[in-house]
Amino acid sequence: MKELLLDNTLTYKPFGAKAILIEWKPIIDEAILQDILEFKDKIKDQKGDTYLDSIVGYNSLTIIFRDIFVNFKQEVAKLKAIYAVNSAVEQKQNFLWEIPVCYDLEFGIDLKEMSQSLNLEISEIIKMHSESVYTVFFIGFLPGFLYLGGLNSKLYFDRKPNPRLNVERGAVGIGGEQTGVYPVNSAGGWNIIGKTPINFFDVGEKKPCFAKSGDRIKFISITKKEFFKLENLVSDNSFQLFKTVLND
Amino acid sequence: MIKVLNSGFHTTIQDRGRWGFASLGVPVSGAMDAYSADLANRILNNSLDCAVLEITLGGCKLQFLSKTVICISGGNFSPKINKKPILLNSKIIVQENDILSFGKVNFGIRSYLAVKNGFQSDRKLGSRSAFKNITNTFLLRSGDILPISKLKITTETSNMLIKINKSHYESTDIECSKGPEFYLLSDQQQKKIVENQFSISKENNRMGYKLYEIIENKLPSILTSAVLPGTVQLTPSGKLIILMRDCQVTGGYPRILQVSESSLSKLSQKFTGSKINFVLL
Numbered sequence: 001m002k003e004l005l006l007d008n009t010l011t012y013k014p015f016g017a018k019a020i021l022i023e024w025k026p027i028i029d030e031a032i033l034q035d036i037l038e039f040k041d042k043i044k045d046q047k048g049d050t051y052l053d054s055i056v057g058y059n060s061l062t063i064i065f066r067d068i069f070v071n072f073k074q075e076v077a078k079l080k081a082i083y084a085v086n087s088a089v090e091q092k093q094n095f096l097w098e099i100p101v102c103y104d105l106e107f108g109i110d111l112k113e114m115s116q117s118l119n120l121e122i123s124e125i126i127k128m129h130s131e132s133v134y135t136v137f138f139i140g141f142l143p144g145f146l147y148l149g150g151l152n153s154k155l156y157f158d159r160k161p162n163p164r165l166n167v168e169r170g171a172v173g174i175g176g177e178q179t180g181v182y183p184v185n186s187a188g189g190w191n192i193i194g195k196t197p198i199n200f201f202d203v204g205e206k207k208p209c210f211a212k213s214g215d216r217i218k219f220i221s222i223t224k225k226e227f228f229k230l231e232n233l234v235s236d237n238s239f240q241l242f243k244t245v246l247n248d
Numbered sequence: 249m250i251k252v253l254n255s256g257f258h259t260t261i262q263d264r265g266r267w268g269f270a271s272l273g274v275p276v277s278g279a280m281d282a283y284s285a286d287l288a289n290r291i292l293n294n295s296l297d298c299a300v301l302e303i304t305l306g307g308c309k310l311q312f313l314s315k316t317v318i319c320i321s322g323g324n325f326s327p328k329i330n331k332k333p334i335l336l337n338s339k340i341i342v343q344e345n346d347i348l349s350f351g352k353v354n355f356g357i358r359s360y361l362a363v364k365n366g367f368q369s370d371r372k373l374g375s376r377s378a379f380k381n382i383t384n385t386f387l388l389r390s391g392d393i394l395p396i397s398k399l400k401i402t403t404e405t406s407n408m409l410i411k412i413n414k415s416h417y418e419s420t421d422i423e424c425s426k427g428p429e430f431y432l433l434s435d436q437q438q439k440k441i442v443e444n445q446f447s448i449s450k451e452n453n454r455m456g457y458k459l460y461e462i463i464e465n466k467l468p469s470i471l472t473s474a475v476l477p478g479t480v481q482l483t484p485s486g487k488l489i490i491l492m493r494d495c496q497v498t499g500g501y502p503r504i505l506q507v508s509e510s511s512l513s514k515l516s517q518k519f520t521g522s523k524i525n526f527v528l529l
Binding site for chain 1: 274479
């Protein structure tokens with residue numbers, strides 16, 4: 001399966017004068033994500049000072065160089081050589097993070113509408129949303145906004161035709177085939193089903209966002225009482241997220 | 249120190265941006281017209297990493313609480329020290345309690361104020377560029393105190409003057425290369441994009457410039473992938489969006505063009521209604 005997905009399917013395109021876009025087959029698949037992350041680490045490792053930053057997408061990796069590249073073909077040849085080598089890059093440890101979410105109607109302001117349209121009990125929506133294990137593909141849209149894969153297809157629900165001007169930090173939403181958490185107050189068109197007291201982006205922390213590409217997320221349903229208790233602990237900086245090491 | 253007497257319409261601290269944090273979803277930011285910000289720093293013999301003030305359409309009034317040397321580049325909003333006009337692209341010595349103000353907008357929309365050794369606000373994730381939820385302040389507010397370094401040199405001369413590069417403000421040519429999804433466009437659409445003139449709509453800010461004209465298309469969305477400052481997206485409605493310095497790190501619209509670094513700076517001096525032509529490199 002992995003061979004089929006990955007072999008000889010990479011394409012390289014110039015993306016402006018300083019970046020190269022590398023693309024995999026246009027599908028959302030964890031084997032592709034793993035290959036992207038491995039390639040990214042190898043490039044970071046080997047390119048040294050010429051590497052400035054990189055951006056991971058569902059099926060793409062964009063490498064941004066410090067300076068304008070003179071010869072695109074030569075750069076691609078170098079990247080291909082790096083891809084081909086089975087170098088032993090230190091495996092990054094990935095974690096499964098347990099994220100407490102309160103699905104009370106006070107926070108899950110679109111639960112009623114979803115329940116009617118999808119013909120599902122609210123309790124079923126909550127059960128389906130909190131029993132899946134989601135994969136963090138990448139972070140984009142806003143600082144700390146995780147693009148998660150693994151939403152139960154029964155919960156697919158179109159974005160709102162008119163986005164809300166202010167969705168609260170911590171709001172958990174469903175937009176189309178995706179689910180996610182708003183890391184800061186922001187405008188947004190996703191259907192809101194709950195709220196987490198957890199901070200997904202804190203610039204004051206050594207790691208501003210605890211999660212990274214390749215990690216997993218599980219939502220744990222909590223009561224309103226627990227929500228407010230946790231919210232206090234989080235603001236006192238005395239709450240530690242529960243995590244387990246993933247053995248990939 | 250500098251005291252903000254009047255913050256103006258949209259004034260922010262900017263440097264060359266916040267690189268290396270795309271994996272956290274953090275935008276690059278940085279001076280919209282990097283060319284002019286660099287020029288101001290160069291004239292003061294500053295490092296190009298020094299933070300400057302980006303002043304949009306003037307309206308801003310500042311009081312220097314200590315002696316320093318400044319340079320203003322970019323848009324010309326008739327800058328004055330103690331109500332006396334001063335030159336752009338020139339080293340100006342300011343004394344304690346001098347007041348910098350702006351008047352009539354002559355050209356451009358973003359002006360850059362550099363001070364000797366740069367603004368000394370806190371660096372967040374390696375940069376001083378203002379961004380919501382990252383830096384402590386985003387837009388300057390009246391009453392803010394901006395730290396700058398104390399100047400020891402007392403004999404700076406102020407006779408250096410760089411000629412204003414008129415084409416930076418007047419030229420409508422926006423140089424770009426083909427974006428990753430350019431090939432998805434039909435020959436006719438490609439022709440339209442290169443031959444037609446476009447105009448900047450009123451939806452324009454540090455995140456992006458939406459253009460007014462429409463390129464009809466039935467292009468599907470792409471799987472969410474990287475976007476960069478300068479990426480031109482084609483939306484399903486047919487409107488083009490040029491992403492600017494504060495843009496998100498990923499997007500799902502086809503990326504049809506990539507504006508060159510120098511043209512991105514040029515574009516930053518254009519405003520609602522300005523005409524532009526895309527020129528393929």
